[in-house]
Amino acid sequence: MPSPAALAPPVSAPRRAPSGPRELFFAFNRMALQGFGGVLAVAQLELVDRLGWLTREEYVETLSVGQVLPGPNIVNVSLMVGDRFFGLRGAFAALAGMLTLPLAIVLALAAVYGRWAHVPVVAGALRGMGAVAAGLVLATALKLLPALKASPLGRPLAAVVCLVTFGAVALLRLPLVWIVAGLGPLSVGAAWWRLK
Numbered sequence: 001m002p003s004p005a006a007l008a009p010p011v012s013a014p015r016r017a018p019s020g021p022r023e024l025f026f027a028f029n030r031m032a033l034q035g036f037g038g039v040l041a042v043a044q045l046e047l048v049d050r051l052g053w054l055t056r057e058e059y060v061e062t063l064s065v066g067q068v069l070p071g072p073n074i075v076n077v078s079l080m081v082g083d084r085f086f087g088l089r090g091a092f093a094a095l096a097g098m099l100t101l102p103l104a105i106v107l108a109l110a111a112v113y114g115r116w117a118h119v120p121v122v123a124g125a126l127r128g129m130g131a132v133a134a135g136l137v138l139a140t141a142l143k144l145l146p147a148l149k150a151s152p153l154g155r156p157l158a159a160v161v162c163l164v165t166f167g168a169v170a171l172l173r174l175p176l177v178w179i180v181a182g183l184g185p186l187s188v189g190a191a192w193w194r195l196k
Contacts, residue, residue, distance in 0.1 A: 016052045021086050021093035027051060028078050028097030033105075039074040039098075041136035044144065047081065054081070056147040068184060074098065152191040161187050 018024050027046060035042035040063070047054045054062065066076030075098060082094030116122050148155050165183060168174045 015055060015058075017085055018051075018053060018090075021082070021089050024082050024085065024090055025093040025097035028082075028094045029101055031074075032098050032102040035074075035136075040077075041140040043074060043077060044140050053085070056144060057150045060144055060147045060151075068180070152194045153187065154194070157190060 018027065031039055031042045031046050044059055048056055048059050062077055062080050063073065066073045066080060069076045075095065078094040078098040079091045082090035082092070084090070086093070113122065148158050151158060153161070161183060165179060168179045168183075169176070
């Protein structure tokens with residue numbers, strides 16, 4: 001049975017571009033509607049595998065910058081992808097696609113949840129959706145693992161950073177802001193040093 005890396009498209013696969021801001025709007029709208037609790041997993045499938053607008057390496061780089069910037073990661077990704085293709089118009093189109101219809105749905109669901117929150121089945125359903133979202137994020141991380149080959153940080157050092165981050169969050173329960181403020185500059189510095 002071939003490995004997942006063997007089935008992945010080549011790194012140098014040609015990239016196609018969206019035809020206009022309208023296509024960006026509908027692509028990000030579709031992602032937002034599919035990604036209940038975990039749009040990043042769907043975004044990788046759509047932007048890299050289905051639409052081919054980004055390579056895996058470009059997606060990982062965009063996501064990395066989006067995680068460092070303030071605000072939700074997927075919102076930052078949508079703004080950067082939109083800007084990459086159509087400047088400010090594209091950024092607004094992608095952002096509108098990401099937020100408009102999902103916002104209306106979430107407001108309607110919040111009103112319904114306010115009325116039915118005391119029902120045990122509703123609470124159980126939400127816990128189950130949380131587990132599914134966590135699984136989607138983990139699956140996306142595993143799928144993007146081959147992109148580390150092109151990273152200046154390299155796999156061994158990236159694994160160390162990952163383990164230290166896991167230990168700081170899960171075991172030591174340190175505040176996320178201190179982890180990002182500490183490990184972020186160290187990782188960027190290590191990558192910069194290796195590029196030199």
